[in-house]
Amino acid sequence: MPQKDQTRLRIGVLGCGPIAQAAHFESCVKARNADLHAICDVADDLRQRMAATYAPEKSYADYGEMLADPKVDAVIVATSDSFHVSACEMALAAGKHVLCEKPLGVSIEEVERLRASVVQSGKILQVGHMKRFDAGIQAAKAFIDTEMGQHLAFKGWYCDSTHRYAMTDAVQPTIITSAKARKPAGDPKANRRQYYMLAHGSHLLDTARFLFGPIETVEARLTERFGAYCWFITVVFADGTVGHLDLTVAVRMDWHEGFQIYGEKGSILGKTYNPWYYKSSDVDIFREADGSSQRVLGADGHFYRRQIEALADVVLKGAPMTGADVEDGIASVRGMIAIARSVESGGRAVRLADVDGAV
Numbered sequence: 001m002p003q004k005d006q007t008r009l010r011i012g013v014l015g016c017g018p019i020a021q022a023a024h025f026e027s028c029v030k031a032r033n034a035d036l037h038a039i040c041d042v043a044d045d046l047r048q049r050m051a052a053t054y055a056p057e058k059s060y061a062d063y064g065e066m067l068a069d070p071k072v073d074a075v076i077v078a079t080s081d082s083f084h085v086s087a088c089e090m091a092l093a094a095g096k097h098v099l100c101e102k103p104l105g106v107s108i109e110e111v112e113r114l115r116a117s118v119v120q121s122g123k124i125l126q127v128g129h130m131k132r133f134d135a136g137i138q139a140a141k142a143f144i145d146t147e148m149g150q151h152l153a154f155k156g157w158y159c160d161s162t163h164r165y166a167m168t169d170a171v172q173p174t175i176i177t178s179a180k181a182r183k184p185a186g187d188p189k190a191n192r193r194q195y196y197m198l199a200h201g202s203h204l205l206d207t208a209r210f211l212f213g214p215i216e217t218v219e220a221r222l223t224e225r226f227g228a229y230c231w232f233i234t235v236v237f238a239d240g241t242v243g244h245l246d247l248t249v250a251v252r253m254d255w256h257e258g259f260q261i262y263g264e265k266g267s268i269l270g271k272t273y274n275p276w277y278y279k280s281s282d283v284d285i286f287r288e289a290d291g292s293s294q295r296v297l298g299a300d301g302h303f304y305r306r307q308i309e310a311l312a313d314v315v316l317k318g319a320p321m322t323g324a325d326v327e328d329g330i331a332s333v334r335g336m337i338a339i340a341r342s343v344e345s346g347g348r349a350v351r352l353a354d355v356d357g358a359v
Contacts, residue, residue, distance in 0.1 A: 004032055008033050009316060011072070011075070012038035012067075012096075014041075015077070016041040016046045017078065021173060022173065022276065025053075034308050037057050039059055042180065043178035067096060076100075082185075095121070098126070099307070100126070102127055102202045107337075108337060124314055126324060128324075129323070130306075132206070132307070134281050134298070137270065137283065140211060140283050144261065144268070148263035149263055153261070154212045154243035158203055158204040161256070163255075172276050193229065196229055197336050201336050205331075205332050209328065212243065214331065215237055216238050216351060217338075218233055218338045219233070220234075228249065228251075229248070229249050255274040266288050280300075
């Protein structure tokens with residue numbers, strides 16, 4: 001492990017479920033500029049096992065008590081989607097910075113309300129779109145912003161695999177569960193359209209926005225067959241560029257995620273891996289000027305840890321915000337809702353600025 005910085009962000013993690021176990025606990029322990037100060041979960045058995053494994057200084061059954069801890073500088077909200085906004089609001093009101101797991105929320109109204117809380121608090125809120133900290137995707141972003149010139153076209157795809165659980169089970173730690181865990185009303189996975197869009201579509205939309213800028217309109221079609229869901233989405237970016245997004249859950253093949261970008265002075269082809277491999281994307285950048293291609297190795301593929309370090313640098317050093325902020329989180333929610341509305345209407349164009357309601 002790298003040596004820790006002398007000044008570190010003290011983090012409290014809300015929720016000891018799968019995403020905290022697979023990503024956030026380890027990331028806080030490994031981060032050069034952060035510490036896992038506290039964990040919180042209502043399930044005593046689960047919380048005690050995580051405390052024994054990761055050794056935080058404090059362990060809380062009550063979220064309010066963790067927020068009252070003056071040593072907690074920031075909170076990671078690692079709960080079910082429907083709890084995100086209320087947990088973020090409580091943290092901001094308590095004077096804590098926030099890293100909220102994606103998606104930021106499930107409705108326009110609640111995330112707009114959260115924006116007001118962020119502004120009022122003066123604190124940093126970062127959304128857990130961790131792919132922004134994939135070194136390959138960062139290299140693509142740098143080329144687009146500094147060398148590529150005018151945009152011509154963007155194609156992006158995020159295709160989950162029927163084999164993904166065999167793949168993830170081989171590399172993830174055993175996820176501990178508890179019958180006492182707090183769960184949202186109903187089954188979040190019962191509505192597969194909504195569940196897949198929130199879990200996977202949020203990533204695809206944010207990657208497209210991160211690389212090519214704001215999306216203004218979408219036209220979407222959905223095909224449902226043999227238990228698979230396939231969204232084909234035409235997007236129009238703010239600069240007039242047209243793009244195509246493919247969200248498919250699940251393909252009968254390996255994990256299939258990436259992007260293809262055409263520009264005035266070069267092109268980019270990216271292949272992204274199952275996130276639990278902690279492997280940076282293979283991104284080939286072609287420069288028209290000299291006919292050369294370049295690929296960044298991206299040896300440090302722990303994007304969950306890197307997003308925490310980036311947040312800590314913003315808070316502790318005033319570094320520029322490189323993660324997704326509250327506006328990015330809201331835009332992702334608007335995009336998902338616009339896609340749903342377009343599908344419902346048979347594929348008509350829907351402006352993101354016009355939507356309301358929930359995904």
